[in-house]
Amino acid sequence: MLFVQEGDGYPLYARPRFPGGRPSLADIAAVRERQRELGVPEAFEWVHETTPDLHDIAVEAGLEVLRAPLMVLEEDALPEPHPHVRVLATRPPEVPVVAGIAFSSPGTARGEAGAADRDAALAGATQENTRHRHAVADLPGEGVLAVGTAQRAGDVVEIAGIGTLPAARRRGLGGAVTAALARDALDRGAQLVFLSAGSEDIARVYARVGFRRAGTACIAAPPA
């Protein structure tokens, strides 16, 4: 199945039907051809445990496959709310700006980029209405240091785009933003809150605020 974006949101990926048959190299080639026709990314995502054969086929097709811990919220393990994290229905300009700087420094290590880089990038950025919920860690005297987004389909919520400015890492803010979005999702009736962690190191940040590993999300694309 190939999801095609309508209106706002991220450009989406193709995924196997569930339950489906055994995937083949020809299936992957056909989907990639259609993605090129539509001008959408040649991206695939699936849950390894439900379609275990697809991993090796995707690698054989020349795609790079990230195996990301797929984690589900265990409600009772959520920590107390952080006093300076809030959840918003509109997307303030800091959300894409801080996420952009954070994702330019992958991994969990601290780094140089900080509030001054954020402020330089904020010039001219505007607030936007989206269908998602957004969280910001907005520290007195420091401004927005960490952000994240939650998107909902029915009573299922996925948390994504968690990012902390490199200079503000390892202060608990990434975990606090994730926890605030999870709490907000539950308060608004979500029955299942999940996320995929980019690595085992990042999974520890989410585990600390109540997420438990449920499987492996495979995220595949052609090499950059």
Ligand SMILES: CC(C)(COP(=O)(O)OP(=O)(O)OC[C@H]1O[C@@H](n2cnc3c(N)ncnc32)[C@H](O)[C@@H]1OP(=O)(O)O)[C@@H](O)C(=O)NCCC(=O)NCCS
């Ligand atoms: C992943 C990311 C969001 C984590 O943000 P963060 O604000 O540093 O997260 P936290 O502070 O909650 O946790 C990070 C580490 O700091 C530690 N920590 C938390 N509070 C702390 C405190 N008060 N003092 C010292 N260390 C602390 C945590 O224990 C954790 O340690 P570990 O790596 O040994 O497990 C950030 O590194 C990032 O933006 N990475 C790039 C973007 C990205 O990959 N996002 C996730 C996509 S799935």
